[in-house]
Amino acid sequence: MNDREARAVLSIASEPGDERVGALVAQSGAVTAVDLIVAGELSGAIRERVTKVLASNQIAVALNKLEACSGVFVTPCDSSWPTQLYDLDLAAPLGLWCRGDGDVQELSEHALAVVGARAATAYGERIASEVGSLAADHAITVVSGAAYGIDAAAHRGVLASGGRTIAVLACGVDVAYPSAHQGLLERVAENGLIISEAPPGSKPHKRRFLVRNRIIAALSASTLVVEAALRSGSLSTANWANALGRPVWGVPGPLSSATSAGVHVGIAQGEMNIVADIASVLETVRPKSASSVYHSSSEALAVLEALKRRVCTTDQLIAQLQHGTDSQLTAHDVLGTLTLLQLQGVIIQTALGWKCL
Amino acid sequence: MNDREARAVLSIASEPGDERVGALVAQSGAVTAVDLIVAGELSGAIRERVTKVLASNQIAVALNKLEACSGVFVTPCDSSWPTQLYDLDLAAPLGLWCRGDGDVQELSEHALAVVGARAATAYGERIASEVGSLAADHAITVVSGAAYGIDAAAHRGVLASGGRTIAVLACGVDVAYPSAHQGLLERVAENGLIISEAPPGSKPHKRRFLVRNRIIAALSASTLVVEAALRSGSLSTANWANALGRPVWGVPGPLSSATSAGVHVGIAQGEMNIVADIASVLETVRPKSASSVYHSSSEALAVLEALKRRVCTTDQLIAQLQHGTDSQLTAHDVLGTLTLLQLQGVIIQTALGWKCL
Numbered sequence: 001m002n003d004r005e006a007r008a009v010l011s012i013a014s015e016p017g018d019e020r021v022g023a024l025v026a027q028s029g030a031v032t033a034v035d036l037i038v039a040g041e042l043s044g045a046i047r048e049r050v051t052k053v054l055a056s057n058q059i060a061v062a063l064n065k066l067e068a069c070s071g072v073f074v075t076p077c078d079s080s081w082p083t084q085l086y087d088l089d090l091a092a093p094l095g096l097w098c099r100g101d102g103d104v105q106e107l108s109e110h111a112l113a114v115v116g117a118r119a120a121t122a123y124g125e126r127i128a129s130e131v132g133s134l135a136a137d138h139a140i141t142v143v144s145g146a147a148y149g150i151d152a153a154a155h156r157g158v159l160a161s162g163g164r165t166i167a168v169l170a171c172g173v174d175v176a177y178p179s180a181h182q183g184l185l186e187r188v189a190e191n192g193l194i195i196s197e198a199p200p201g202s203k204p205h206k207r208r209f210l211v212r213n214r215i216i217a218a219l220s221a222s223t224l225v226v227e228a229a230l231r232s233g234s235l236s237t238a239n240w241a242n243a244l245g246r247p248v249w250g251v252p253g254p255l256s257s258a259t260s261a262g263v264h265v266g267i268a269q270g271e272m273n274i275v276a277d278i279a280s281v282l283e284t285v286r287p288k289s290a291s292s293v294y295h296s297s298s299e300a301l302a303v304l305e306a307l308k309r310r311v312c313t314t315d316q317l318i319a320q321l322q323h324g325t326d327s328q329l330t331a332h333d334v335l336g337t338l339t340l341l342q343l344q345g346v347i348i349q350t351a352l353g354w355k356c357l
Numbered sequence: 358m359n360d361r362e363a364r365a366v367l368s369i370a371s372e373p374g375d376e377r378v379g380a381l382v383a384q385s386g387a388v389t390a391v392d393l394i395v396a397g398e399l400s401g402a403i404r405e406r407v408t409k410v411l412a413s414n415q416i417a418v419a420l421n422k423l424e425a426c427s428g429v430f431v432t433p434c435d436s437s438w439p440t441q442l443y444d445l446d447l448a449a450p451l452g453l454w455c456r457g458d459g460d461v462q463e464l465s466e467h468a469l470a471v472v473g474a475r476a477a478t479a480y481g482e483r484i485a486s487e488v489g490s491l492a493a494d495h496a497i498t499v500v501s502g503a504a505y506g507i508d509a510a511a512h513r514g515v516l517a518s519g520g521r522t523i524a525v526l527a528c529g530v531d532v533a534y535p536s537a538h539q540g541l542l543e544r545v546a547e548n549g550l551i552i553s554e555a556p557p558g559s560k561p562h563k564r565r566f567l568v569r570n571r572i573i574a575a576l577s578a579s580t581l582v583v584e585a586a587l588r589s590g591s592l593s594t595a596n597w598a599n600a601l602g603r604p605v606w607g608v609p610g611p612l613s614s615a616t617s618a619g620v621h622v623g624i625a626q627g628e629m630n631i632v633a634d635i636a637s638v639l640e641t642v643r644p645k646s647a648s649s650v651y652h653s654s655s656e657a658l659a660v661l662e663a664l665k666r667r668v669c670t671t672d673q674l675i676a677q678l679q680h681g682t683d684s685q686l687t688a689h690d691v692l693g694t695l696t697l698l699q700l701q702g703v704i705i706q707t708a709l710g711w712k713c714l
Contacts, residue, residue, distance in 0.1 A: 123611055123613075126613075127612055127613070229705075229706060229707070230705045230706075230707070231705075231707065251612050252609030252610065252611070252612060252617070252621055252624075252631070253609065253610070253611060253612075254480055254609070254610060254611060255484055255608050255609060255610075255632060255635075255700065256480075256483075256484070256696055256699075256700065258699065258705075258706040260609070261633065261699075261705070261706075264609055264631055264632070264633040265633045267609075267624070267631045267633075268630065268631050268632075268633040268637075273625065274609070274621055274624045274625050274631060275612060275621070275625075276618065276621040276622045276624075276625040278612075280625075339613060342613070342615065343612065343613065348586075348587045348588075348615070348618065349586065349615035349618075350586070350587075350588070
């Protein structure tokens with residue numbers, strides 16, 4: 001048995017994030033750790049489970065399922081191992097089951113975690129989608145959990161802008177959970193990666209969602225919480241990011257919105273930085289890249305060109321750009337572009353109209 | 358000429374907040390300051406203006422106008438002088454022209470400044486009105502500027518709940534500005550005070566609005582900014598409050614809302630604390646009083662009573678309270694009460710329903 005095989009055994013037999021197993025592997029290596037566990041080094045059910053995995057065909061089954069979805073099992077021995085996961089210390093994953101198009105190390109080099117409420121509002125989903133889209137424009141990978149609400153909106157925003165995204169699952173990478181997201185997960189696999197600590201075929205367990213969140217936080221340079229109710233599970237990702245010393249950001253929302261209350265309390269307690277503009281968040285993931293996006297669309301160029309000449313109201317801009325020599329933008333184009341440029345912090349709305357910063 | 362008369366002369370002749378005049382008064386007293394200015398102690402137009410006031414009937418005119426609206430001119434010699442204004446040091450007002458029902462010192466003992474955008478959103482006005490209403494329930498006086506938008510909504514929220522409020526104007530206390538707020542100002546005078554540094558009859562000048570804001574900040578124990586665009590004038594009140602060492606609070610709003618952008622940047626730059634619930638803000642004005650409000654309405658009592666028994670969804674609460682033995686609340690009553698109690702931080706919304714904290 002080599003290191004990779006031993007890690008596969010432990011990955012199948014142990015609960016993700018079990019620090020006793022992590023400590024044994026760190027101390028003795030994975031191969032010896034398996035032997036020691038079989039010899040009774042650790043108390044509890046782990047001995048029985050490892051013995052059972054070794055005596056059964058569970059590894060072959062997992063590897064067959066992995067092959068069926070063209071996946072790979074990446075371990076710290078591989079050059080594609082994302083070294084930022086070492087920050088998790090004894091809670092670092094033993095290996096990552098990966099499915100999709102890309103190298104997890106390369107893909108997570110400039111990564112932003114975007115997380116939040118499953119029961120998100122239309123406002124929250126719109127912001128998550130716009131963040132995904134802007135991240136894509138900056139060649140920043142969005143890491144999320146493929147759940148309903150904010151997660152899905154963030155993945156979709158990236159995909160709509162042709163960017164790359166990673167979905168970290170609490171179940172196997174070949175299991176569509178939630179099942180309504182089967183199509184979304186397929187598209188993530190085609191434009192990024194689906195990864196999991198749990199072997200292919202694993203069903204999602206409730207406690208695994210919280211443990212999974214540490215991978216989302218550790219893979220990413222920054223974590224952004226878009227919406228979260230008080231005591232929301234998505235706050236656990238923020239807690240992990242804080243514990244890892246990574247910047248954590250919270251998107252403000254209406255004071256009266258229960259799905260923003262967890263974010264507001266997080267900001268009030270100093271656990272998150274308030275997001276005043278999305279460009280500042282992206283800057284913490286990929287410094288000095290923020291200026292490149294502004295010229296990414298012809299609409300943005302036309303609006304900025306007009307505003308460089310003079311301050312304009314929305315109506316003036318629409319009138320001017322609908323019949324411009326260089327552009328024929330619809331009112332819808334202009335409004336969408338203004339919102340995007342405002343969120344990027346490139347323009348502001350003053351009493352006299354829109355103005356370049 | 359006595360001290361009060363000398364202060365009236367200087368109040369009419371000088372620009373509010375002129376620190377050279379403030380320094381002279383602090384050093385020599387108001388009576389001698391008038392003499393010194395007439396003798397040419399200060400450069401600029403002030404000498405000419407003081408001489409003109411002394412030679413004219415301007416004081417008599419101002420006092421007649423004050424009498425016509427049953428006002429008083431309050432100075433530091435009076436027991437009703439709000440001593441917190443001394444924190445303004447040389448920029449402290451020379452006197453306050455007051456109109457209405459109450460003693461400015463007593464009324465401002467527990468005072469919260471509520472300020473914000475004139476071009477406020479419906480969301481901002483609703484929050485301002487709810488803050489006014491909650492402040493009234495806590496016997497906290499709301500200080501604001503009677504402007505369109507947030508100011509007016511805050512005053513109105515107080516008045517609707519039978520509370521007390523102070524409008525600090527940049528014009529004379531007998532001048533309705535904006536004129537559309539004549540009715541509102543009358544009601545403020547009946548349930549609190551209209552005050553100004555400028556003598557009765559004064560027209561509003563643009564620069565006086567920013568100078569006026571220091572009085573709003575200095576009178577109040579805390580300042581709350583409900584909505585403010587970037588570079589908004591209402592941020593000057595926050596700056597004054599910060600300079601005076603008073604807590605400053607900012608209400609979060611949608612990231613995409615231009616009228617919340619100034620608040621979000623203020624929070625990001627550490628110039629404001631984010632408001633996660635209004636009770637925390639009121640607590641900084643009147644400690645330990647926050648618990649009293651929860652029993653102020655029979656609706657609140659009925660909702661809390663139900664939630665003390667068990668966690669309920671909104672629908673369960675509506676069903677229960679519509680046909681309760683003690684209460685017959687409409688769905689509208691229940692929803693409004695839930696929002697109010699949530700904003701007060703007394704209840705939270707969990708995945709299972711509403712819960713008492």
